[in-house]
Amino acid sequence: MLQFALLAAASASISYATILPASKPVTLSNINPFIAYHGRWDASPGTWWAGSGVKLNVQNLESLELNLGPHTTAPLASVGVSVNYGPYTTVNVSQGANIIPLDGSNSRGNSVVRITTEGWQDNRMQLDSIVLNKGAQVRPYTPSKLVFQVIGDSLSAGQYLDQGVLQAWPVLTSENYKAELRVNAQPGAALKDIPAWGNVHGVSYEYFRTEDTGYYYTTDHNYTTPWDFSHDQPPPTHVVIHIGANDASQNVTATDFEQTYLSFVTRLRTLYPIQPILVFTPWGWPAADGSISYYYPGSYEKIVDERHAIGDRNVFLVNTTGWVSWEDVFPANTHPTEAGHAKIAGLFETWLKTWGLHPESSWATKVAA
Structure with a gap:
């Protein structure tokens, strides 16, 4: 992508003058190497997927103006x-x-600003x-040593929440762990590459695309x-997958789903050869009478067992049974609330x-007075 090629060229020409105090407002072009992009950006550069954005590490920060181009969602993006x-x-x-x-910046010290699509x-x-x-x-932004990659559907994207993905469990967990996070979760999408609820592709296809x-x-x-995927720097240390609800709603059989999931993990292993892959079972769809409807019972256990059988012991089952109730x-839609x-x-x-995984003691890019 052009944007990232320009970023690489810009990085090679960094000088101390770049970070010295300026006598006029400081303008950072979109190829400035000190802008830490996260999530997925196209060459314009423009964001795709919930949770994409930028991070900045700035000393003596008093004001920030974000100048956006015509591909920005109209009339607004949150x-x-x-x-x-x-x-x-x-x-x-x-x-x-x-x-x-x-609010909360320190005009005499060091400030970290994160701007993320909701x-x-x-x-x-x-x-x-x-x-x-x-x-x-x-100044350069130093990323955390922990990097979570979450792959899923509406149940990970924060659909129906006021602040979208920022109130969803992937962001809440990564914040508590002081970890970097990338979320590729599309409401309504199946894992299998089929049309579902307005999505023209499934996550097993779309995960490998920018958009x-x-x-x-x-x-x-x-x-x-x-x-x-070389743009995902640093690469994820842990991959978390929670998906399947929309496959079930589209009548994908358990056998077909299992084969799709196993093929997806095989492809992920070409990108993430040593990272732990955490496979969520469904927490299901609760009902007012206290019952819970589950999809693909036993399939997730079978998927993990089959990876173990071929020698991949770094795939783990996260049993979420009982995690969510009415x-x-x-x-109206049985999706988790903010409290959920x-x-x-x-x-x-x-x-x-x-x-065995514990939170970092502090963020890697320090905030100093």
């Missing part, structure tokens, strides 16, 4: 802004200049430039491009600690 690892605050941005509030649709930012105050010094399945409805970008979901996602995150973190 992004979350976190300053110094504080809670995300929703800011609606649009094409042109957007002043980003910086929604699973209508979530495109096309970044032209970032303008900082006079005297701001931009999410919303590309089909975007008139200025109605095509897909292969994703270059009190944890929206009655917090409960799921807490239970997953307990599982991770029992398994």
Whole structure:
């Protein structure tokens, strides 16, 4: 992709003057090597998938203007802004200049700003430039040693939540673990590459593309491009998969689903040869009478067992049975509420600690007075 080629060239020409105090506002073009991109961006550069965005490490930060291009969702896209690892605050941005509030920044010290798209649709930012105050010094962002890659559907993308993915269990867990996070989760999409609930492709196809399945409805970008996984830096340390609900709703048989899942993991292993892969079982669809409907019972256990049988012992089953009840979901759609996602995150973190993975003691990019 052109953007990343330009970033590489820019990185080779960094000089100390880049981070010295400026006598006028500091303008960062979209190829500035100190902009830490996360998630998936096309060559424009524009975001795809919920949770994509940028991070900045700035000393003497007082103001930040985000200048966005015409491919930005109209009339607006909702992004979350976190300053110094504080809670995300929703800011609606649009094409042109957007002043980003910086509550919690330290104008005399070091500040970390994270700007992340919230929604699973209508979530495109096309970044032209970032303008900082006079005297701001931009420094490299150092990523955490822990990097979670989450693959899934609406149950991981935060559909129906006010802040979308930012209130969903993948973000809550990664924040508690002080980890970097990439989420590739598409509401309504099956794992099998079939049309489902408005998605023209399944996740087993779309995961390997830059764009999410919303590309089909975007008139200025109605095509897909292969994703270059070398852009995921650092690469994930842990891969988490929670998927299958939409395969079941499209009557994909258990045998077909298992074969699709095993083929998907085989392909993932070409990208992630040593990373632990954590396979979530369904927590199911709760009902008001206390019953819970599960899909593909026994299939996830079989998938893990088959990977073990060929010598891949680094695939683990995360049994989520009982994690979600009627009190944890929206009655209208049985998706987890904000409190439900917090409960799921807490239970997953307990599982991770029992398994042997503990949170980092601090973020890698420090916030200093």
